[in-house]
Amino acid sequence: MRRAKKPSSFVVNGDWPHAVMEPHRGALVAQAIARRLAEAMAEQGISANALAKKSGVNRQVITNVLNGTVWPDMLTVVDLEGALSVLLWPDHTQWRIPELGQPGDRAIFEEEAPPPSRDRGV
Numbered sequence: 001m002r003r004a005k006k007p008s009s010f011v012v013n014g015d016w017p018h019a020v021m022e023p024h025r026g027a028l029v030a031q032a033i034a035r036r037l038a039e040a041m042a043e044q045g046i047s048a049n050a051l052a053k054k055s056g057v058n059r060q061v062i063t064n065v066l067n068g069t070v071w072p073d074m075l076t077v078v079d080l081e082g083a084l085s086v087l088l089w090p091d092h093t094q095w096r097i098p099e100l101g102q103p104g105d106r107a108i109f110e111e112e113a114p115p116p117s118r119d120r121g122v
Contacts, residue, residue, distance in 0.1 A: 007031060008068030016068045023097045026071065032090040033077060034066050040084045055083035 007030035011019040017034040021027055041051060048066070052059035057079050064070040065080075081088050 003071055006069045007034075007071060011068075017066075025092060025095070025097055028095065028097065029090060029092050030065075030068060030071060032092070033072050033088045034068055036086070036088045036090070037062075037080060037084075038066055040086045040088070044084065046084070051080070051083060055079045057083075 007027045008016040008019075010022040010024045010027035012022055013020040017031045017038065019031070021031060041048070046054070048059045048062045051057070051062055055062075057076055061070065061076060062080070065072045065076065077088050
């Protein structure tokens, strides 16, 4: 039941992966991973096909993570991080995410969710 909705279904306003999201920590983490993955691919000029070959992660899985249609699993993230030599998993423990029913319970803005920490080695 916890995975019944895809991460992008928690979008309140805007387009995935830069949208305002509901306060669902898992969906926000999936969004941050998708956003950082897209950035790293663009920075390195690597396509999903090339990344698939380099990482061993199926190209369709990469596309699904980028589109927010799947919950990226730990092994997928680790393999992508290794192939790209960047961290994709965000340091989400310090994010201020309101509980449902609290002020701001349906709008988490990008400024409130810091980008993934990049100061740790992969």
